[in-house]
Amino acid sequence: MTNPEINPAEYECAFVGDPSLIDIITARDVPLGGPRAMTVRRTLPQRKRSLIGPWCFLDHYGPDDVAATGGMAVPRHPHTGLATVTLLFEGTIEHIDTSGFANIVRPSEVNLMIAGSGISHSEFSTDDTSVLHGVQLWYALPDAVRGSQPGSQHYVAQPVAVPGGTVLTYIGSLAGVTSPIDTRVEAMAAQVVIDPGQTVTLDVDPRFEHGILLDSSQLTIHISGCDQSVGRDELAYIPPGSTSIALTAGDSPTRIIAIGGPPFEERIVMWWNFVGRSHDEIVEYRRAWQSEIGAPDGDAQIPDRWFDGAASPRFGIFPADRPDPLPAPALPNVRIKPRTQQR
Secondary structure, three states: OOOOOOOHHHOOOEOOOOOOOOEEEOOEEEEOOOOOOOEEEEEEOOOOOOOEOOEEEEEEEEEEEHHHHOOOEEEEEEEEOEEEEEEEEEOOEEEEEOOOOEEEEOOOEEEEEEOOOOEEEEEEEOOOOOEEEEEEEEEEOOOOOOOOOOEEEEEEOOOEEEOOEEEEEEEOEEOOEEOOOOOOOOOEEEEEEEOOOOEEEEEOOOOOEEEEEEEEOOEEEEEOOEEEEEOOOOEEEEOOOOOEEEEEEOOOOEEEEEEEEOOOOOOEEEEOOEEEOOHHHHHHHHHHHHHHOOOOOOOOOOOOEOOOOOEOOOOOOOOOOOOOOOOOOOOOOOOOOOEOOOO
8 A cells, every 4th residue: 555645743642541551542534545535544653653563554444335435546656665464354455566476365364565675566456345444554674674575475364262252363473373474574463353341361472562453342451450441443552561461342342453563673764655764765765666667757767776786677567557656746845854663
């Protein structure tokens, strides 16, 4: 999914309860663009919190009536220095990328695309999708692997019954299950459905920060003697140190997405669909993309290698019979500042 330019002045973060234990991050509505402008609810990044572990981006959308919204229609666009994760509750999405990977993503499945030094892809909800509902997440790649070869993977998760509900482990390890997805970085992502009025207790890695996104119904988190209610579409941040997280549902089935990972210690610069380490890198990524798609402000002569040694075409070869690629927005008039992990 493409990321409309993030305006730091719009970031909001609400704190409820004891902020040393659980912070509540509220979503903001962001239109993805297009004639009918599918709208998503974005909880990462925010002014007060840019990352949870390596996770730097979280969009939550639906359930949307595709006949009214137009569904997902995101033509080819680029990424660098990150990985994208697509999870669906309802509907299906066609994914095509320049690593040669193409497939249909369905509920209970995960697509992970590692951009590395550069990749481009498109995402369209399928013609038979009437309702679209899911999340898209990104995590930042550490310096040691951010220039590595791009690639994509797909995995069909199997539900595991736990006291009080079920767990689908998409990435990393949770509820006794380890996903076969190779993330190139420590990260966890899972779906938990809690039965009405029941509590699911998750054993978690105390080195990890965690985020709990409420998709439906009501939720109370119990941790370290603190009880915190979470509203729909809100993201609860839990700092490292916990060995277990207890989640209690309201009077109907409650679905959450859990993410986690060790605190990401590197400073990153994030703009549009690129993650780098400096403003100047972002400028060069944009230049490469505009040049390779033949945009007016790109280079007429494409070099054999780009500024960091990446070979051309940096963002790969795409099928010719697809919609035109998305050009990059204009860069801001000020230098883009790095983001760091909040404490």
